[in-house]
Amino acid sequence: xxxxANKATTKQTTxxxxxxxxxxxxxxxxxxxxxxxxxxxxxxxxxxxxxxxVANGVxxxxxxxxxxxxxxxxxxxxxxxxxxRVMTTTSSQGLALMWEELSxxxxxRLPIVMHNVNRSLSGPINIHCDHSDSxxxxxxxxxxxxxxxxxxxxxxxxxxxxxxxxxxxxxxVMIMHDGFITSHAIDRFDVLDDEVVKKFVGEYVPKRALLDxxxxxxxxxxxxxPYYYEQRKAMRVALENAKDVVLKxxxxxxxxxxxTYGLFEEYRLDDAHIAxxxxxxxxxxxxxxxxxxxxxGMKVGLLKPRLFxxxxxxxxxxxxxxxxxxxxxxxxxxxxxxxxxxxxxxxxALYNTTKRPHVQGYVYGLGGRDTGPDQIETVFxxxxxxxxxxxxxxxxxxxxGVKE
Amino acid sequence: xxxxxxxxxxxxxxxxxxxxxxxxxxxGATIPEAGNAADYKTGGWRSNRPIWDEEKCxxxxxxWINCPDSSIRVKxxxxxxxxxxxxxxxxxxxxxxxxxxxTMVEEGGEK
Numbered sequence: 001x002x003x004x005a006n007k008a009t010t011k012q013t014t015x016x017x018x019x020x021x022x023x024x025x026x027x028x029x030x031x032x033x034x035x036x037x038x039x040x041x042x043x044x045x046x047x048x049x050x051x052x053x054v055a056n057g058v059x060x061x062x063x064x065x066x067x068x069x070x071x072x073x074x075x076x077x078x079x080x081x082x083x084x085r086v087m088t089t090t091s092s093q094g095l096a097l098m099w100e101e102l103s104x105x106x107x108x109r110l111p112i113v114m115h116n117v118n119r120s121l122s123g124p125i126n127i128h129c130d131h132s133d134s135x136x137x138x139x140x141x142x143x144x145x146x147x148x149x150x151x152x153x154x155x156x157x158x159x160x161x162x163x164x165x166x167x168x169x170x171x172x173v174m175i176m177h178d179g180f181i182t183s184h185a186i187d188r189f190d191v192l193d194d195e196v197v198k199k200f201v202g203e204y205v206p207k208r209a210l211l212d213x214x215x216x217x218x219x220x221x222x223x224x225x226p227y228y229y230e231q232r233k234a235m236r237v238a239l240e241n242a243k244d245v246v247l248k249x250x251x252x253x254x255x256x257x258x259x260t261y262g263l264f265e266e267y268r269l270d271d272a273h274i275a276x277x278x279x280x281x282x283x284x285x286x287x288x289x290x291x292x293x294x295x296x297g298m299k300v301g302l303l304k305p306r307l308f309x310x311x312x313x314x315x316x317x318x319x320x321x322x323x324x325x326x327x328x329x330x331x332x333x334x335x336x337x338x339x340x341x342x343x344x345x346x347x348x349a350l351y352n353t354t355k356r357p358h359v360q361g362y363v364y365g366l367g368g369r370d371t372g373p374d375q376i377e378t379v380f381x382x383x384x385x386x387x388x389x390x391x392x393x394x395x396x397x398x399x400x401g402v403k404e
Numbered sequence: 405x406x407x408x409x410x411x412x413x414x415x416x417x418x419x420x421x422x423x424x425x426x427x428x429x430x431x432g433a434t435i436p437e438a439g440n441a442a443d444y445k446t447g448g449w450r451s452n453r454p455i456w457d458e459e460k461c462x463x464x465x466x467x468w469i470n471c472p473d474s475s476i477r478v479k480x481x482x483x484x485x486x487x488x489x490x491x492x493x494x495x496x497x498x499x500x501x502x503x504x505x506x507t508m509v510e511e512g513g514e515k
Contacts, residue, residue: 022451107432108433109431116442170432196506207431208431208434215436216438217436217437218434218435218438219434220433221430221433221434227433230424230429230431231429232424232430233426234426234427234429234431
């Protein structure tokens with residue numbers, strides 16, 4: 001399940017690039033037929049860099065300049081139904097404006113790949129990182145994958161294309177990385193050669209396409225009560241299938257790159273007594289804290305979710321069963337709910353198991369508020385008390401670092 | 405875009421579709437056959453039915469041009485019949501008829 005480093009079977013180049021530049025590079029290497037996108041902070045540099053590739057003629061992509069994200073996703077849906085390989089990117093309010101098209105893309109079973117560079121939702125208006133944008137879209141029938149680093153953002157882009165187009169999935173995939181933290185910081189990472197990526201993603205051969213005029217068909221028809229429900233069931237099954245497909249494609253990718261990703265990453269979790277669950281860039285900070293506390297002899301670990309939709313409930317419950325206490329840190333709040341989205345999924349995953357840890361919920365870093373090692377140490381301090389049998393020192397869900 | 409020939413169904417058999425399980429429906433609710441909307445009978449929506457008077461009809465076919473549901477059948481350039489499986493009873497045909505050869509009567513009423 002954990003991310004493992006094995007020997008790569010192909011030559012790679014080490015680059016110094018921002019996460020967004022890495023995503024644009026992956027898009028260039030995939031060379032999609034159509035990109036319909038609208039710039040929005042902090043995603044802008046992906047579309048800027050990709051527009052450069054288009055202008056310089058290094059890709060064959062039809063780049064559609066649209067007037068809004070509503071139009072961007074509409075253009076992507078049309079192009080994908082036509083039979084094209086389609087990609088786009090967005091953030092925050094852009095994703096919000098795509099709202100009605102998101103579930104149309106998934107229901108029409110169109111394998112569109114989209115970056116959502118995580119940014120808080122207005123209001124108040126804010127351009128910095130939290131996960132409220134993509135978490136709001138968690139029930140839209142898209143596969144959702146989170147990345148911690150520029151390396152993962154790059155790798156996930158290439159893997160996502162294969163997952164989306166897999167015959168057992170045929171659903172759009174949304175890939176996330178943290179706005180500014182991962183998107184704009186220059187990171188050192190390894191990239192595959194163009195030819196290797198081209199071979200890995202292969203040629204997209206649609207099984208149904210509007211441009212196949214010899215076989216005319218209707219996309220997106222009205223479905224009355226006798227038909228709608230069965231389509232939703234088919235989507236649920238396909239999304240569940242994505243779990244195995246993500247593992248299979250990630251394994252194949254691991255053979256090429258030496259980087260094999262699982263459904264989630266376990267960091268020093270095997271013999272841990274307490275652990276933190278956190279996704280995105282904060283997992284990097286949490287690893288630093290885990291190492292620091294391990295040096296002091298504390299049995300601490302980390303679980304970093306990668307796949308959020310479909311949520312790997314059974315696998316995660318299994319990976320957490322030996323722990324005494326777990327803290328789930330959410331970079332978004334589900335206001336009015338018992339806690340953040342990851343917290344609720346983890347708790348639900350554990351409820352029907354016999355051997356399960358105590359679960360404590362935390363919300364952190366909303367609107368780009370910095371989350372340093374000290375905050376994560378506080379969380380581990382709380383868990384230690386719970387593990388010792390003391391009463392949980394906080395409410396069910398704590399808003400970490402908020403000024404009272 | 406792939407140049408590979410795409411294989412799809414030519415005639416879509418929708419027998420018993422109301423009771424199909426989720427696996428039997430085409431991916432993403434696509435309809436893999438052109439023009440099969442004709443198989444979907446919508447005439448049941450109608451509350452008023454058009455009737456035709458052969459004596460008054462001059463076969464000008466203005467009704468045929470104006471019918472929004474293609475529910476006026478023409479044979480050998482002459483008025484033939486109403487397609488009651490698809491006619492919604494909107495009354496446009498009766499309204500545009502210059503010789504009042506088409507009149508609307510209540511469904512379930514006198515023929």
